[in-house]
Amino acid sequence: MFDVRLLRAEPETVERALADKGGAELVRRVLAIDERRRARVREADDLKAQRNRASELIAQAKRRGEDAAADIARQREVGDRIKVLDGELRTIDDExxxxVAEIPNLPHPSVPPGTSDADNVEVRSWGTPREFGFVPRPHEELGEELGLLDLPRAARMAKARFAIMWGPLARLSRALAQFMLDLHTREHGYTELWLPQLVNGETMLRTGQLPKFEEQLFKTQEADEGRTLYLIPTAEVPLSALHFDETLPEASLPRRYTAYSPCYRREAGTYGKDMKGIYRQHQFDKVELVKIATPEQADAExxxxxxxxxxxxxxxxxxxRVVERxxxxxxxxxxxxxxxxxxRPALGKYTEISSCSNYGAFGGRRGKIRYRSAAGGRSEFCATLNGSGLAVGRTIIAVLENYQEADGTVTMPPALAPYLNGLERLTAER
RNA sequence: GGAGGGGUGACCGAGCGGCCGAAGGUGCGGCACUGGAAAUGCCGUGCACGGGCGAACCCUGUGCCGUGGGUUCAAAUCCCACCCCCUCCGCCA
Structure with missing residues (x-):
């Protein structure tokens, strides 16, 4: 949620900053409505003050046993007027x-210019792609030939873009998730949470999923109640909703949370795109990272x-490699x-496996997550951050493709040894 | 699913439609007392939004007693709807 006060104070700055993001003309409309709103608030507040004073006088008169019929009649009109103003105010507020909900966040001044992911800037890379003595194959071929990745049966019982993982591959998936969680909780200072995987519409609204991404969500209904619940497209949703409407002590920041959860996405409008293998699925697992910090801490976080x-x-x-968007x-x-x-050896290029974002106070304002310093004073909105750490399905892809051997088997990464109970290699299921 | 009870400030808990932003207690902060502490005493102790010069302190207006509506000159208090919690019974991983 954009900060209307900033918009009031520096409209030109905001317009300029949003030129690239296409939100500039909104600024003037918002300012006009905001002006109208404040005038209306003032008028209504003044009338309410008048009403409160008059009510007090009426009360005193009644206590003295005097007749206050005339005052009461006069106050009735004031009350009606207030009701009208409050009604108008509600309309204005909604508008x-x-x-404001349509105004995007301001890009950090250091963000590179550009219009699409083609303009993203590589900031560093790590590791050297392995030399294969053969042509490396894509993960879906490896998995299916090993009999461990089963897409046809998944499509039969559900639909396309679902998968079944057999035996050791399922175990690899579980090992990866546990490895990631242990790493983040034991070494990186995150607290692990287990969260609802279905949330209500309001939570989806306030986490920015609705109404914009409605067609990307799976929706459920309790059988005999009308209530709608949505399957989470990422654990970011319940994780960032955790402290909605709370004021946190500054000393407790930054807070670092992690959660492992399945993610459900309809992926509407992406048919024909990334259809091979399990790169883009309706259901996948992910270890999510969320941080709540002060705006000053956010860059470092x-x-x-x-x-x-x-x-x-x-x-x-x-x-x-890491690219800055x-x-x-x-x-x-x-x-x-x-x-x-x-x-991705099979593709000869890098593909996305994690995305980390700083929402700044924009995120805290949307969820009304505040903090207050020990010294007291006004509360401020927290900055929120989130990132994948990592998408498990895509990590499986990377392991299969990077660790494949000429005979189609797949060696297991040494770091996973504690989680694989002796499994060192994926081989064909008999 | 059936029957009943309840949601008030950080916590417990009172509250006849006006004198209630809300008694009392606990907690917390300060001061006094003490060699120091405990105990005790005194004082203080909500949030949001707007205005006063959007620096601070401060002053001021409005709103907030689960949420949203309604009745009324006036609602924590009356009415309606919804949400949540608890107890008992039933069912159940």
Missing amino acids: LEGL LESMVDNAETVLRRLELPY CVGDLGFSTTRGYDIEVW
Whole structure:
């Protein structure tokens, strides 16, 4: 949620900053409505003050046993007028809120210019892609030939873009998730949470999923009640909703949370895109990272969050690169963000495996997450950050493709040994 | 699913439609007392939004007693709807 006060104070700055993101003309409309709103608030407040004074006088008169019929009659009109004003105010508020909700966050001044992911800037890379003595094959071929990745049966019982993982591959998936969680909780200072995977519409609204991404969500209904619940598209949703409407002590910041959860996405409008294998699925697992910090802490916390996610890949010895997203590729709420892309031998390029974003106070304002310093004083909105640490399905892809052997088997990364109960290699199921 | 009870400030808990932003207690902060502490005493102790010069302190207006409506000159208090919690019974991983 954009800060209307900033918009009031420096409209030109905001217009200029949003030129690339296409939100500039909104500024003037919002300012006009905001002006109207404040005038109305003032008028209504004045009338209410008058009403309160008059009510007090009426009360006193009644206590003295005097007749206050005339005053009461006069006050009735004031009450009616207040009711009208409050009604108008509600309309104005809705309109204003709707408009403000359309204003995207301001990009951090350091964000590189650009219009699409083609303009993203590589900031570093790690690892050297392995030399294969053969032509490396895509993960879906490896998985299916090993009899461990089963897409046809999944499509039969559900629909396309669902998967079944057999035996050791399922175990690999579980091992990866546990490895990531242990890393983040034991070494990176995150607290693990287990959360609802279905949430109500209001939570979806306030986490920015609705109404914009309604067609990307799976929706459920309790059988005999009308209530709608949505399957989460990422644990970011319940994780960032955790402290909505709370004021946190500044000393408790930054807070670092992680959660492992399945993610459900309809992926409407992406048919024909990424249809091979399990790169883009309706259901996948992810270890999510969320931070709540002061705005001053947020920049450093973004850097450490990216490093936390990179550490997963370094431990797994998977080559990757980090790109900073350009202005045009930043999400609506993001002020600054990085993508981590892992090496895909079968494709001969890097593909996305994590995305880390700093929402700044924009995120805190939307969820009304505040903090107050020990010294007291006014509360301020927290900055929120989130990132994947990592998407498990895509990590499986990277392991299969980078660790494949000429005979079609797949060696397991040494870092996973404690989680695999002796499994060192994926081989064909008999 | 059936029957009943309840949601008030950080916590417990009172509250006849006006004198209630809300008694009392606990907690917390300060001061006094003490060699120091405990105990005790005194004082203080909500949030949001707007205005006063959007620096601070401060002053001031409005709103907030689960949420949203309604009745009324006036609602924590009356009415309606919804949400949540608790107890008992039933069912159940």
